[in-house]
Every structure is written in C-alpha cells, then in structure tokens.
Amino acid sequence: MGEMNILDERKQFIQIGNSSDGCSGIKCDSDSLSGAVSQRACVYCGARVVLNPITDAFHIVHGPIGCASYTWDIRGSLSSGSELYRNSFSTDLCEKDVVFGGEKKLAAAIDELATLHNPKVIFVYATCIVGVIGDDVDAVCKAAEQKYGIRVIPVKSPGFSGNKSYGYKMACDAIMSLISPCAKEGEKHGVNILGDFNLAGEMWIIKNYLKEIGIDVVSTITGDASYDSITKAPSAELNIVQCAGSMTYLANRMEEEMGIPYIKVSFFGIEDTGSALVRIAEAVGTSDNIARAKEFTQKESSRLKAALSKYDSCLKGKKAAIYVGGGFKAISLIRQFAAMGMKTVVVGTQTGKPEDYEVINQLVDKDTVILDDANPAELEQFMKQMGADILVGGVKERPLAYKLGIAFCDHNHERKHALAGYDGVINFTEEVNRSINSPVWQYLNIPTPKGGGLAL
Secondary structure: OOOOOOOHHHHHHEEEOOOOOOOOOOOOOOOOOOOOOOOOOOHHHHHHHHHOOEOOOEEEEEOOHHHHHHOOOOOOOOOOOOOHHHOOEEOOOOHHHHHHOOHHHHHHHHHHHHHHHOOOEEEEEEOHHHHHHOOOHHHHHHHHHHHHOOEEEEEEOOHHHOOHHHHHHHHHHHHHHHHHHHOOOOOOOOEEEEOOOOOOOHHHHHHHHHHHOOOOEEEEEOOOEOHHHHOOHHHOOEEEEOOHHHHHHHHHHHHHHHOOOEEEOOOOOHHHHHHHHHHHHHHHOOHHHHHHHHHHHHHHHHHHHHHHHHHHHHHOOOEEEEEEOOHHHHHHHHHHHHHOOOEEEEEEEOOOOHHHHHHHHHHOOOOOEEEEOOOHHHHHHHHHHHOOOEEEEOOOOHHHHHHOOOEEEEOOOOOOOOOOHHHHHHHHHHHHHHHHOOHHHHHOOOOOOOOOOOOO
C-alpha cells in the first residue's frame, strides 16, 4: 500500500495495529484539530442529542435559527407518551440582537411557552452567538423559575467552547440540576438506565429483558423519559450505563452526590447482552434473579445461534470498518463481527476514552487501523487500503461509503430498526448481509489498491 497523506498533527491520533505490550498509545479525548474536518458535532449538538428525548420537555435554542434547524428532531427516539419533544423553539437571534443583546427576546420566548403550554421543564441552550455577546442566560432562567414556578434550566453549550463530549457534560449538568432537588433519604430500589435514547425502541427491549429477569426500572435517561419519570432517578439502587461516552460523567456525579453506584454495560451483540443481564442481576438481584438471567440469556443465545447460522457462508472472511460515537459501541461491534466470522480492519470513535482504546487494542488484529476523531480523508484512505467490505457508522459517513463502493450499515441516531438486544443482533446481521451481498456491487468498477505496507 502506498504512502498515507496524513496531517503531521493527526498522526498521534492514529495507531496501526495493536501494541505488543497490550497498551494503546493513541491520543484521544481531546479537542478536534482545526482544519482537519472532524466528523464530530459541536458542543451544542452534543448537549441537544442527550436532552432531546425527554418527551415532555420544551427546548428553547437561544441563538440563530440555523442552530435550531440543525438539531430539529435530531434523534429517531420513540415515545410511549408525549410527542412534544419533536418540536423545536428558537429565539432566532439576528444582527440587531447581536448588537443590543438577546436577553429580552429570551425572556419573551419563555413567557410565551409558559403562558400557552404550562410546561414542567424548559431547557434553554446558549449557542455560539450567546457565548460571544454575553447574555446572562442564568439570570433570565432564574427569573422565569421564580415567576412561573417551573423548572427553567440553562444549558451552557456554545459550540466553540469544546467538543461534542463537552456537550454531553453540559447536558448531564442540566440533568443533575433537574433531579438533585428530588433526592431524598431512604431505601433505594431498582435501576436507572443511562445512555440509551430509544432510537428505534431499544429502551423498551432492554426494559422487557429486565422485567423478564425480575429487575425493576426506576428511570430511563433519557430515552422515552418524562419529567415525572426522570425526577425519580435518585431513588434507584444502581445506574447501568449503556452509552459510556455521554453518561459516565452523570453516573460519577450521581455516585458522588447521591450514593448510587454504576456499572457500564452494552446491549449490542449476543455476548455483551448476556453479560449485561447477568451482571445487573448479580449487582442488585437475588439468587432467583441471577438464575433467571442465566436461563434467559442461554435460551436466547441458543435461539440466535441457530437462526444466524444460515449467514455463515455469506459473511465469513469479510472485512469491516467501524466509525461510531463512543468506545463501548465500537467494542461491541468488534465482538459482533468476530462472532459473524468477519475481521475488523479499521475502527475509530469520536469520543472514545483511553480505557476504551485499551480494550479495543486487545480485541483487534495486529494490522488493524485504530483512529480517534477521524476525518473523511483518513477514513477513505484506510478503508480503501485495508479492503473494507462494509462501514458501520452514522449519517455523515454514509455518502463516503457509497461513493467508494463500500457497503454501509447505519448504527447511529437516525435508524428506524432496533440493533440492541437479541432481536437487534438478527436485524444487524440481516442488514450487514443485505448490504455486503447486494447485487448492486457487481455493476461497479472500482480499482483495487496496490502497494506495500501502511506508512504514516
């Protein structure tokens, strides 16, 4: 393979193959390199995607109308109740507001919502323009709370103030502001599910599994959550963290301030789903719950292995590239592909932490390319040179894969079918098979890369 055209400053974010001592030296959890065209979103977007699934919350985007339109109905999160969260409200700041300030406009927007809709909670997002002109969003929100007796919570999320991970943190701070006054002394019971956003009904699948093994769910943060349900979170005995990138910070704060411990789990893949259910039962359940969890996972694993055996010959030996948001999801996908007889040749994340890359390093082969916060040019070059047959990623990566003649599987927030749990494994395997073995690829004539080893 030929010489790679990688920016010098980006080389420390890329690792070729796993290290012999089992330690990953990749740089991660840092701000994006200016000019590298990162696939990450901004701070405001990170905050909005976490809070948006709270179904009866009002979201006021204090900024230009473009910010609101960019994140309008941003996740495919499903609701069992209110559909209010699918609306987006904006103060629509313009040139005049930049000069004279937008506090009066924000106060008027809150007045209108409070008067017309009598909301239980309003989140107010401070965008880049607000960060520049210096509106006192905290003061406006505090005055509105006193005036109307409702929760009006500022979300400090100017896009230039950090990266998408920082947006997650700001959203978690807003959630803590919402639930902290509800914390009470007393016996705790059940679990909170953190970091699943019910994109295609996954939260319902997970809750059904926990019901099957006899574990009560207190609150879901934030998939299919409501104001009333989310404020019950302090009464839980354990937090289970599905999306480590967005919710580990919240889990840490809840442990420190409310005494609720947490465990990180994944419900993607047969192995990880079974492990998660047993670990949860062991953490908060009785011997009966543990026995039910083991029996359930063994039964489902046997069912799936029989159902998926027909795909063995179609997928064995194929090569996969992974580029997703968090490290835990990447780890689960590597394991899923291995169970399908496929090899992961490229893997990257937007918000992976050092401990995530340590695990990834242990799971992949010596020639696998590992990337943090990749850009389209890097993804294109590595996928072509490693001969990837399919890319698993999000909406921004789909056009890149198709332009290269590479199959694609959407594992991000716009998908319409569940990929979590045991049924999600079937959906995922079927989609990967349909994508890789689609007859459309025979009509493409894409040259195969030639050359020697990778060079950075």
